[in-house]
Amino acid sequence: MVDRDPDKTRQALLFAAFTEINQNGFQAASLNNILKETAVTKGALYHHFPSKLELGYAVVDELIWGNVKESWVTPLIDVDNIIDALLSMIDRSIEYRNEDNICFGCPLNNLAQEMSPIDEGFRERINHIFDQWRAAITDGLIEGQANSIVKKTISAEASAYFIVAAIEGATSLAKNAKSVDVLRTSLQGLKEHIQTLRK
Amino acid sequence: MVDRDPDKTRQALLFAAFTEINQNGFQAASLNNILKETAVTKGALYHHFPSKLELGYAVVDELIWGNVKESWVTPLIDVDNIIDALLSMIDRSIEYRNEDNICFGCPLNNLAQEMSPIDEGFRERINHIFDQWRAAITDGLIEGQANSIVKKTISAEASAYFIVAAIEGATSLAKNAKSVDVLRTSLQGLKEHIQTLRK
DNA sequence: CTATACATACATACTGGTCGGTATGTTTAT
């Protein structure tokens, strides 16, 4: 980094930190590795972020939240049929995976598992993202009930919890098994469940 | 440890390592903390285990597998009605949780998330446990189909994948939310799904 | 000129792991 473009430097650090964290976890993520990857010096890093912890927080607030929003929240906003939207969202998440990236799992869940018992700052930030995600599903289901697309007998909130849980669980299993097939098979049950919510 | 009881020393190390790992993850687990906790010296530890890695493997193979077997495998062996067995197994896992232990999540899933992309030894061991667990569910469902307790139209294997995924996902969400209610709500959908497998 | 952006060298704490040595127990030879 010689170009003296602070915004670019910051973004480069964030992205490298995201990758390093996603591969090794936050605690084992090495600042030196991040610096090596970006060719940024330690002084520059500590100019942009006061500590490793704050760098991690920024990764969650900016990069991870951006990813979740794009993949799991925006696709559910203002859709005609929430059931179809959920199903195609799940299909896209399967199509996105291949044998090379399946092993990294869900960045949000990875960090959640590692850091939520240790650091309250991480936990709150991650929990907020889960809340937004789940709220998007809940709202969609409620609207679907109003539009006679979704059964009125089900609890939208409970269904949203279950859907998020099943997606995260399936991603976890597939990560551990290093298998897209495991992801597909695990999510098949979820898709069938979602079909039963249809009016 | 002055009592010169090698088996007791080994078990104490394993248990302390399990706790330390469950709270901090494997990489951040400190051998010195484990030694402090058990009052075992470093020499003694390295007498029993050749490396930190092998200590971690032993925790998985012995302690974690023991827990999973007791809570999730044995309860499904030789049962009259697999559907009822699954439902009460899930209920027990909810009852076991309280506001103090909910934040630790599932030890198996914790380790899986952290270590499976980094270390193949961990991944294989953890995957083996998941396999045993899933196999117990699959076998139960197949037997249930033979005994006309479970619908013959469903795929026992796919259902087993989905059930494990949903349980792990729900435990993860609850861990992050620090809430038994989140666990209960998330698993409610799973219980309803399991009911639909009944013939 | 001054604040911002970055560079370099260093401080400090902690990590897993090693190594020489000791204490206790068990086997074996006479």
Add this chain to the structure above:
DNA sequence: ATAAACATACCGACCAGTATGTATGTATAG
């Protein structure tokens, strides 16, 4: 029976390496 030989269990100081973080300096843009 008993001394010698050996094995197991454990001790704790110490090592090299690495971690994050800091102190101080320089270059540059406005």
